[in-house]
Amino acid sequence: MSDQATVLIVDDHRAVREEIAFALNFDGWQTREAEDGPSGLEQAQDPKVDLVLLDVKLPGMDGLEVLQKLKKLRPNLPVVMISGHGDLDTAVLAVRRGAYDFLQKPFATDRVVLSLKNALRTQQLTSENETLRATIQSEAQLLGGSDRMDQVRTMITKVAPTEVAVLITGDNGTGKELVARQLHLQSKRKEREFLAVNCAAIPEGLAESELFGHEKGAFTGAQNARAGAFELADGGTLFLDEIGDMPLAMQAKLLRALQEGVVQRLGSQVTTKVNVRVLAATNQDLEAMVQEKAFREDLYYRLHVVRVHLPPLRERPDDIALLADHFLRSATKRNGLGIKRLAKTALDWLRGQPWPGNVRQLKNVLEGAAVLSDGTEIGITDLECNAPPKPGRSAEGQTDWFAYARLEDFRGATEKEFLRRKLLEFGGNIKRTAENIELQRSNLYKKLDRYGLK
Numbered sequence: 499m500s501d502q503a504t505v506l507i508v509d510d511h512r513a514v515r516e517e518i519a520f521a522l523n524f525d526g527w528q529t530r531e532a533e534d535g536p537s538g539l540e541q542a543q544d545p546k547v548d549l550v551l552l553d554v555k556l557p558g559m560d561g562l563e564v565l566q567k568l569k570k571l572r573p574n575l576p577v578v579m580i581s582g583h584g585d586l587d588t589a590v591l592a593v594r595r596g597a598y599d600f601l602q603k604p605f606a607t608d609r610v611v612l613s614l615k616n617a618l619r620t621q622q623l624t625s626e627n628e629t630l631r632a633t634i635q636s637e638a639q640l641l642g643g644s645d646r647m648d649q650v651r652t653m654i655t656k657v658a659p660t661e662v663a664v665l666i667t668g669d670n671g672t673g674k675e676l677v678a679r680q681l682h683l684q685s686k687r688k689e690r691e692f693l694a695v696n697c698a699a700i701p702e703g704l705a706e707s708e709l710f711g712h713e714k715g716a717f718t719g720a721q722n723a724r725a726g727a728f729e730l731a732d733g734g735t736l737f738l739d740e741i742g743d744m745p746l747a748m749q750a751k752l753l754r755a756l757q758e759g760v761v762q763r764l765g766s767q768v769t770t771k772v773n774v775r776v777l778a779a780t781n782q783d784l785e786a787m788v789q790e791k792a793f794r795e796d797l798y799y800r801l802h803v804v805r806v807h808l809p810p811l812r813e814r815p816d817d818i819a820l821l822a823d824h825f826l827r828s829a830t831k832r833n834g835l836g837i838k839r840l841a842k843t844a845l846d847w848l849r850g851q852p853w854p855g856n857v858r859q860l861k862n863v864l865e866g867a868a869v870l871s872d873g874t875e876i877g878i879t880d881l882e883c884n885a886p887p888k889p890g891r892s893a894e895g896q897t898d899w900f901a902y903a904r905l906e907d908f909r910g911a912t913e914k915e916f917l918r919r920k921l922l923e924f925g926g927n928i929k930r931t932a933e934n935i936e937l938q939r940s941n942l943y944k945k946l947d948r949y950g951l952k
């Protein structure tokens with residue numbers, strides 16, 4: 499790890515500088531030297547310097563002053579302080595000002611090497627974390643210039659700094675997890691864990707273990723103790739996606755955890771206090787599920803303090819150009835491709851599609867087209883080759899229900915067509931339609947609004 503890394507040694511004693519430099523050079527480090535504070539500060543501003551070994555007692559400007567100035571100029575540059583007159587107060591002050599370590603003379607050179615290696619490793623991890631965080635924040639952008647997306651972003655800005663529970667609703671692929679991440683990134687918990695759990699993907703028998711953890715031997719196969727999602731997200735944010743698919747028995751246990759702020763692992767008699775902000779999301783009509791006794795009313799109101807609804811892509815076609823440009827740039831960069839652009843006819847084609855898979859489907863189509871297309875321009879043919887088969891519309895005699903790739907999409911399409919036909923059957927009379935299909939009128943209105951059936 500030390501290969502090619504450059505250490506600046508700042509010490510007014512030439513013999514000390516040469517001794518340290520010899521040991522570091524032997525271990526594969528590159529070294530530079532400075533005999534006083536001003537020259538050390540000047541050299542440390544060179545981006546080729548990776549670490550600084552800085553003496554406390556220096557002529558003209560002492561090491562603590564150099565450290566303070568250096569941390570303003572290069573905040574992420576690791577600095578290890580050394581001193582022949584070290585005391586606890588000086589060491590504490592140095593660390594408070596940003597020093598990674600404090601070594602007292604005389605010291606063994608291998609101790610210096612170890613400290614520098616640890617400092618460099620810590621700096622590299624910090625840099626990687628910052629890059630990862632920047633990438634996550636970039637990927638978590640809610641793109642779109644439409645009024646409806648502006649409303650979503652405004653709602654997030656207002657709600658994020660608070661601790662209120664938020665229920666995020668919208669069709670599959672509209673970006674509900676992105677909303678949850680933005681709520682976390684703009685909250686006071688942003689430095690802590692963001693943990694996403696898909697409730698629909700957890701087998702019913704493992705749901706309690708997944709959320710609350712278990713002790714060794716709690717059930718067959720529990721060979722080791724394991725913390726659950728609530729403990730792992732302690733101090734941060736827990737995102738429960740597809741909350742409508744959570745079994746009723748588990749809903750009662752989730753409600754208790756939210757009300758009391760404690761969890762109990764399977765097989766344990768001990769409760770653990772947790773501080774977690776819970777965000778939930780669903781593509782289902784939870785109000786209807788409450789009335790049908792498929793979802794607990796008390797849990798619904800606990801989760802639904804504020805609601806953020808994401809409109810489907812078909813209702814904001816003006817956002818497609820911006821989204822397409824962003825996804826195309828990301829795809830070419832991620833896959834090491836050259837610059838590619840959409841032909842105007844291709845963009846018009848994108849605007850004309852129904853996008854049942856919403857933003858997620860648009861992203862996948864563009865990434866596939868970017869990889870498979872020849873040349874720098876992406877045309878309609880490139881997009882059509884990668885687009886999934888269009889689901890048929892029975893109203894036009896083009897029934898192809900099995901073209902849907904996902905069960906949720908199939909259910910939504912068939913429900914929409916069923917309601918459309920029933921409305922036609924009863925002449926658009928909402929009351930008669932609701933009575934004949936045995937659905938409360940308020941729920942029918944919501945479903946009609948969801949599917950755009952006016």
